[in-house]
Amino acid sequence: MTVWIAIGLSGLATYATRVLPLVITLRGSAPSLVRRYLDALPTAVIAALAGAGIAVPDGSPTGGAEVVAAAVATALAVWRKNLLLAVLGAVLTVAGLRAAGL
């Protein structure tokens, strides 16, 4: 049930951001500072989740495998612009390094 409540609330929040400017009249345009902040926000929030997941992957601090795997994911993502490839590369790297005892 928690999952459905989370999905429902998230859906409402998302739809609100899409529909509000279309149904209510906003006077003037957003100041440049606000635009820049909103523009950088998704990158920052997702990067924060990434940083947290790398530092403490599973309740305890990383042994280093996750840091290397994140570097592999970044390299693959920049190189091929392919999410699936980057994730596969990172997962295989983590599995390999953990098997090696890192």
Add this chain to the structure above:
Amino acid sequence: MLLTSLVVGATYGVIARQSGLSVLEASGSSVIIFAGAAQFAAVGLLQSGATPVEIALSVLLINLRHLLMAASLRPHFRDARGLRRLGLAYILTDESFAMGIGWFRRGHRDLTYYATFAALLWACWNVGTIVGAVFGAGIEQPQRYGVDFAITACFVAIVAIGVRHRADVVVALTAAAVAAALRLAGASTVAVVIAGAVAPVVILFGRDREIAREVEP
């Protein structure tokens, strides 16, 4: 772009299943939320035990940018009334905005192009999610195969693929470093998300004028 939506949708389906969601929940989230990066974040937060309100707030932060996109599209949507307008808002994404605003700026007035493209993106995302969720059933001993790291790897890749200019790199590194430090100090994942929302401040007063050009009306 449609193929990307299909593939990333399938990736989301697999990740959602690995994080403990059922096929119905994974698919339902793609229909109800319909926002790529935010859905990955929601699944990650669910897995770490965040409450629904905390998750919705994080999703809201990630999607606030839609406000600017919808505001830019508003004059072009004036012919669409009632339910039609509500429907056009539902299928607004980064991709459909980019294609739509380009079309309108070239002087076109009809909404068919935006509506068709956005609806196709929606269909690809949802078909992808179902396919990924059905074939991405749970794997035993996820730690051993590194599968538990898949969602973090997704976050890393989403950020890396989305980088447009130097300011993005600065924001991403700042947010990741602050979040890592907070998490190591024992902060909850939600505190980390809030810290991420503060990180963009570092570029606000810089001289990098490229920022936000994309969403200028």
